[in-house]
Amino acid sequence: MATATFHLSEEQFRCCICLEVFTEPASLPCGHSFCKPCIERNWTDATVYKCPFCMHVFPFRPNLTVNYFISEMSRQFKQSVRRKEPKAQKAKPGEVSCGACKQKAKKSCPVCADSYCETHLAPHQDNPDLKGHHLIVPRSRLDGRLCPEHGKALDLFCMSDEKCVCVMCVRYHHGGHQVGPLSEVSGEKKQQLMTRRSEVTSMIKSRKEAIQELSRRVEGPETDEGSKVFSSLREAVDRALDKLVRDQAEAKIQREDLIQSLRKEVDVLEATLEQVDELSRSDDHLQILQNYKKLPATPQMNGRGVANVAPLNSEASLVRALSKLEDEFIRTTREILDRELQRVKAFETVVTLDADTAPAQLVVSQSGAQVNHSIEQRNVQDSVHRFDQFYVLGKQRFSQNVYFEVEVKGKTEWTLGVAKESVNRKGTLILEAQNGVWAIGLKEKKYFACARPDIPLTPKAKPERIGVFVDFREGSVSFYDVANATLIYFFCGLSFMENVKAICSPGNYSYGNFSPLTIYNVKPEAEKELDFELDFELDFELSLS
Structure with missing residues (x-):
């Protein structure tokens, strides 16, 4: 005689109260079955008797007896599962064990505060009420995952108070606060990590x-x-x-x-x-x-x-x-500085001024090599990138050693150096290292390093072209008189936390300060002609005033 083969799943023999395979199954008049101890506990102190699955209400408490057919089927199912399952892999010392059978746990459930092996994890994969539980890698300690006040799962995060909370906490203690699911807030924190x-x-x-x-x-x-x-x-x-x-x-x-x-x-x-x-x-x-x-x-x-x-x-x-020494030492000093200047010139790069950062009172040449103070304000659109004061930034951002030169010949007022890319451009900018600006300048016939208060400088000769060298590894910014091969000043002990850009100011056109401030680059002749035309136009405007 042929034997029919039935493929039964654990779901068919699972009590929907304890979520385990039936133990002493008892059937209700509606046709649904439960473990006899489970349904008896469910009806303890109940005044209305109803089926926990279909919610059918019975006029009186049903007489519960063991359904021996279902009991025998459940027993056979358990035996078949044990035969099919590989030999139980018990948790080794240091590994997390299943809370139901002591096998090696596959996942932990913070909501249930327990860990489960592959077999006992099935309810969390099949039961709609348990599918929403967030499973994590097995953990030996699950304490602290429930709210100590309300006993509910800590599945929310209050951004206002920076703490994990449950739904009851939100209702009674965190009204109006910014609250989000752990998964979303955790994702943001991971980005910060x-x-x-x-x-x-x-x-x-x-x-x-x-x-x-x-x-x-x-x-x-x-x-x-x-x-x-x-x-x-x-x-x-x-x-x-x-x-x-x-x-x-x-x-x-x-x-x-x-x-x-x-x-x-x-x-x-x-x-x-x-x-x-x-x-x-x-x-x-x-x-x-x-x-x-x-x-x-x-x-x-x-x-x-x-x-x-x-x-x-x-x-x-x-x-x-x-x-400190005399003639022989002056010669030796000159030789050393010549070599140092040649060394830093190896890092020379092209710098062009960014007209979009210049205020309406400054005019930047088309090539971006020159800037000067204008008699009349230009019609420019204000933006967060544009300075309110007489400063302009270079377009290039630097994160490695860089050297560039600035022509100041014929000027009676100027400021030049480097600044961090995020330097404040609105309102009054105080030029000092604390504000991310390292610069030197000339005003009222006095040279100075920008600080609070300014540091007086006494160059041996009036510089006409100044070399600026930023050494990111050494953490320093040095200023050289190129023609005389002398060091004017240097900032040291710096820690550059972001990119830097060239910064300069041509100063006010008063007191004969008519010459433009020029970035000395190796430029094509066409650019030189454009700069010359700009210089001529500016000088002509000034002569009319």
Whole structure:
């Protein structure tokens, strides 16, 4: 005789109250069956008896008896499942076990506060009431996932109070607050984590580069060309050389201490990076939001980079020593600065002025190489990019070493340098490092470095062309008198957090300040002609006044 084969699913033998395969199944008059203990508990203290599945109301409490046919079918089903299932894989030490059978858990349910294996996870995949539960990777500790006050799942996040809440909390304590689902807010936090990860990675890279550079300087030879210069002048500079040696020893100790400090910070940052990565990989919204604020603060360099450590044998330190000596030292200083200027000129690049950042009182040439003060205000559209004061930015943004030159010949007032790209352009701009501007200027026959208060400068000669060098690695901005090969001033100990652009001001046209401020680029002849035409037009306008 042929035997019919029936494919029965667990859903057909599952009690919709306990969501497990029937134990002592009892059938109601409506035809639905439940575990006898489950339906009895469901009707405890009930005044109206109804089917939990179809909600049919019975006029009196049905007499519950075990349905032996369903009971036998359930027993056979359990046996068939056990035969088909592979050998139970019990959870190993350290692994999360199923709360129902102690097998290795596949998922955890924060709402149910329990973990489940593949078999006991089925209700969460089939039952409509459980499908909405957000399942996460198995976790051994699920405490703290329910509201301690209301016992409801913490499945919402209050942005106003920065805390996870349940629906009852929102109703009674967070009325009018900005509240969102954990999944949405967690996604936003994950984006912030990625930004944080990028920042931490960049900080680790900068510190490792600083360690490498400092190590190279510590291990490198301590006698360079500058030391040879001092050797040839031993009788005249013994005192200066002795001081230099002492400074070198102190600088070496300082570097070694800084290397150790930076290495420790790298260890801390790498640990932070590991935490950020672990939290970024999590699909547990609650875990992300509860642990996000616990991430350790990232340490800042605070000026502790390579630029702030006294150089062992840099030409700048030798120049300062040689400047105190007489004729022979002047010649040596000139030679050293000539070499330094040639070195920084290797980073020379083209800079063009951005007319869209200039106020109505300034005129920028078509080539973007010149700017001057105009007698009449131009008809320009105001924008957030345009300065209210007499300043204009360059178009190019820089994140690496850069050098450019500015012609100031014939001018009695000017300002030039570099500024961070996001420099404030509206209202009064105070030029100082704190506001992201590093510049020097001339006004009322006095040279100065822009600070609060301004720092007086005394160049040896009146500069006609000024070279500007931004050294991102060393964290410095230097200004040179190109014709005389002298260093006018330099800002050091800087930490550039964003791109920089050239910034300049031609000053007011009064007091004979008629000449334009010119970016000295290697330009085609056509551009030079356009600049000449602009100069002629400006001079003609000024002559009429």
